[in-house]
Amino acid sequence: MTADSPKPIRLWVSTHNNGWEAWVAQLGDGTFTAWACEASQNAVATYIEDSFEHACAAAHVDLVRMSNHDTCGPGCVSWEEGEA
Numbered sequence: 001m002t003a004d005s006p007k008p009i010r011l012w013v014s015t016h017n018n019g020w021e022a023w024v025a026q027l028g029d030g031t032f033t034a035w036a037c038e039a040s041q042n043a044v045a046t047y048i049e050d051s052f053e054h055a056c057a058a059a060h061v062d063l064v065r066m067s068n069h070d071t072c073g074p075g076c077v078s079w080e081e082g083e084a
Contacts, residue, residue, distance in 0.1 A: 008033075011082040012052075014059070015039065017075030020067045022059035024052065024079070034059035036066055 008025035015021050022036045025045065032055035037043035047058035056079060064070045 012056075012079045013082050014056075014079050015077045016063065016067075016069055017073055018067055018069045020063055020069060022056075022063045024055040024059055026052070034062065036060075036062035038067075 006027045006029065009028050010026040012024045013021050014023075019039050020036055021039050023034065023043070025033045027033065030050075032049045032052055033045035034047040034049060034055040035043045035045045036059055046062050047055065049055040049058055
């Protein structure tokens with residue numbers, strides 16, 4: 001996100017056993033952004049979606065594309081709300 005980007009009002013993260021995280025942010029205009037990155041790294045939102053479910057799917061696509069993590073296991077944690 002850039003300095004001109006709207007501040008998220010809600011955030012969700014899904015952590016994975018390969019050291020990556022998938023993120024979804026809800027913006028004030030009702031849209032959702034999604035991205036994946038290595039844990040504790042900054043990233044730029046890759047997708048803008050119209051629903052939480054679509055944003056979660058988009059973040060998973062990013063996770064698979066960038067980290068080759070196509071199957072979750074016991075060490076992966078599904079979506080949990082974080083601090084905005």
